Amino acid sequence: MNYPNFPDDCNSLLSKYLTPEVFDALKNKKTSNGFTLGQAINSGVKNLDSGIGVYAGDQESYSVFAALFDPIIEEYHGFRKEDAHKSNLNPEDLNAPNPDPEGLYIISTRIRVGRNVDHMPLGPGISKEQRDQVESSVVEGLYTLEGELAGKYYPLLGMSKEVQDSLIKDHFLFKEGDRFLDAAGLNRNWPEGRGIYHNNDKTFLVWVNEEDQLRIISMQKGGDIKEVFTRLVSAIKSIETKVSFAYSDHLGYITSCPTNLGTAMRASVHIALPNLAKDMEAFKKITDAYHLQIRGIHGEHSQSEDGVYDISNRRRLGITEVEAVQDMYDGVVALIEAEKALSEVRH
Structure with a gap:
């Protein structure tokens, strides 16, 4: 080489x-x-x-x-090799009453974490047999979920056109990885060993063997960020009774892309900010102060539509999960205040 x-x-x-x-x-x-x-x-x-x-x-x-x-x-x-990572998944430590109870700004809330199975290679280095083994142990863990988390697993291999269409309509289905993931070796043996689990209410979703071995996702309409976080935590704890996750005291939860290390968490809202959208400097000043990232509504590298943005935490490593969600929450409160002030000025 x-x-x-x-x-x-x-x-x-x-x-x-x-x-x-x-x-x-x-x-x-x-x-x-x-x-x-x-x-x-x-x-x-x-x-x-x-x-x-x-x-x-x-x-x-x-x-x-x-x-x-x-x-x-x-x-x-901004995390040095001598630093240590700490995890805190206690929803009681999160101070997050719904910042938009009337539903005027926040369209939906979504919090996801990446997880990989302990003592198993990550996606770029895994063999087909190991990937299939990960799938079967994860699915066993998913079928322990009860109450509002209970649902069904849909393997991608042999998925019917009807199931595919309905999952695409709900924005649940992940497609074969993009060129970056492809070159990393993450698309090998597609679609074998991969699938999607969702609960009956469609507020909870797990992607199996996409970029990370599990992408655990909690979501719902509106701005009740604490409820979304609480659901996510109870699912993680339940799955962990069957599957142990790769973790280190230095890097936190281990992921294949180094940007996701630590909490491996992305807490986000889709939020309508048409007035702030006209003043990106003021917009960015707020998001920078709370360590937030602005994306278009179709994810990374996409544009905003009708002043609706995807706002999420930027920091993942060296802060706890509660701090990551708190950053997002506090920033969203500040964005809503700025948006309200601008609409009063314009009326």
Whole structure:
């Protein structure tokens, strides 16, 4: 394997930190699952417009290729290799009465976490047999869910057109991964070993073996952020009785993309802010103050429609889950206040 040449206009963190010296030190190393540097960097080498450009193939990748991963993690999360991560999934510690009880601004709330099964390679490094094994143990865990979380698992393999259409209509179905995930090795053996679970109320969803082995998602219409968080936590605890998740005291919950490490949580609302949308500087000033990210309503790299935005926490590592959701909540309260003030000025 030769050192990749990155063009001058490539801005990925991979191109910044994979110096020839780092490359030489790591190029012949492998994790005990046989995952190599070439596999870790393939996505960023093939996709020069990547923001990050690296994926881990197992928990060990973060130590074996630390000379590359550590500076990327430090730049992205502001989290140093001597720092420790703490988890707190106690909904009682979250101060979040509904900020929009009349439903004038918040359309929906969604909180998701990524999880991977302990002692198993991650998606980029997993074998077909291991992926199938993950699916069967996760599904066993999902069928322990009771009450409002009870539901059904739909494997992607052999899924009927009717089920497919209805899941697409609800925005539940994940499609084959994009080119970034493809180059990372995450689309191998598609669609085998993959599927979707959702409860009967369609307020709770688990993606099995997409980017991470589990994407656990709680969601509902409106702005009751605490209710969404509480449902998510009770599901995580129930699944954990059957499946243990990969976790480290340094990096928190282990994920294949280093941007999701730590809480592995994205807490978001779809919110209508038509007045603030006309003053992006004021908008960004608020979101920056609360460490929030602004996206269009169809996720990353999409545009807003009718002044509706997807607002989520930016920080994941080195803060607790409660702090991540609190950031989002406090920022949303500030955004609603600013939007109200602007509508009064304009009337």
